[in-house]
Amino acid sequence: MSRPRYSVIKDYIIGQIESRAWRSGDRVPSENDLAARFAVSRMTSRRALQELSEEGILVRTQGLGSFVADARPRSSILEIHSIDQEIKARGHTHAARVIKLGEKKADNNTALLLGLKKGTPVYHSVLLHSENGSALQYEERHVNPQFGPAYLDQDFTRITPSRYLSSISPLTEADQTIEAVTVSKPIAKLLEIAASEPCLKVSRRTWCQQGIVNIVTLYYPGSRYRLGGHLKTEEPQ
């Protein structure tokens, strides 16, 4: 059961980009070049280039060629994905550092958002996620212990909180707001940015079938991250 040839060609191209042999704006080999080099038909080399173009890794122009796209990360607003998967999907290395992990009594606001009584014990975690060694996301989370009983026993350098929680109780719903803010000095320091640098703040509350799982606040350096999405109207009238 061998891998499809177009997929091998994709990996080759991704490898070249990751190793910085080919950089943003560089032209990559043409369909014909790749077909000859990999001894496949042009339809097959074309598929590799086409898919990389759809994935935003290449930009193609008729008559000109295919070029390595601007490397800034994108994520789909539609999908709630785990940051590690998102980073790995870009072919990069994800690492997480656990800043805090423990139990807290829910304050007024946390209790309200989680639908619990004030003072109820909740799990609290703060993580810093990095992409290829560069800080990308500060993550603070308050978890309803009911939906993640072994939360405090997890090794969050190996599995993200989001993945652990969704393995216990599948996500069914979420609320989300997106803002542009500056962050406090301690957070700026962790994110390796100046305190004046604008950041994206994503505040999210997630539900499983049985109730509210957790509330999350994420901060991304504006210079290193953007949210992206593609939408289609269901019924163009």
Place this chain on the structure above:
Amino acid sequence: MSRPRYSVIKDYIIGQIESRAWRSGDRVPSENDLAARFAVSRMTSRRALQELSEEGILVRTQGLGSFVADARPRSSILEIHSIDQEIKARGHTHAARVIKLGEKKADNNTALLLGLKKGTPVYHSVLLHSENGSALQYEERHVNPQFGPAYLDQDFTRITPSRYLSSISPLTEADQTIEAVTVSKPIAKLLEIAASEPCLKVSRRTWCQQGIVNIVTLYYPGSRYRLGGHLKTEEPQ
């Protein structure tokens, strides 16, 4: 210059789904069926089904067939709302000021994004929208004249560009990215904020059935605006 055949097949399938002739879960004709019906090769009918699958309109399973996907709820973050409607929905007063309105030759980047040749004349507008007298959104737009022929004759203090354009050619698709940035001094002045204040930047490209309508850049003061939405997973497994 006829439309590609795979695109004709896609439209046929979309038409069947829109007219409710084919409904969620129904099986659509196979690659071979469509190839015979449209007198094309299987590679061509396959492309139509493949693209619709990537767009989430069909779901394909080897050995089984291709099926109409469930209609999915979308995040309101992704709904394209007219800023005036949004403000009025809050019971507030919307006002718009026209900063620029005219014709420009498309530069390299604009041409690329609009799918036009460099130097093609495009319409260009800059507006400032306010809510109860307080600046809320800086809007810059480059419009393909083909899809808004009377763009320059509109009174954008009375009808927003977005509403005018969608009255001409209904919106079918959009790309959007969201970033946290600081803005240039002139824009900061218009928005009545300090140049150091973080802003949300929304970059959007919209399509109608026939092609790319326009590209838009919006800036919102981070202190006065946030994007919000509610999402539901399609299939809680």
Place this chain on the structure above:
DNA sequence: CAGTGGTCTAGACCACTGG
């Protein structure tokens, strides 16, 4: 088993870009 989608070939003609 017949039918489905997944991969692939070796050609073809075309529109487009730069020099």
Place this chain on the structure above:
DNA sequence: CAGTGGTCTAGACCACTGG
């Protein structure tokens, strides 16, 4: 002009699904 990507053909073999 030579080179690029965009569309397309008429075949092929394969893995997979249900009956």
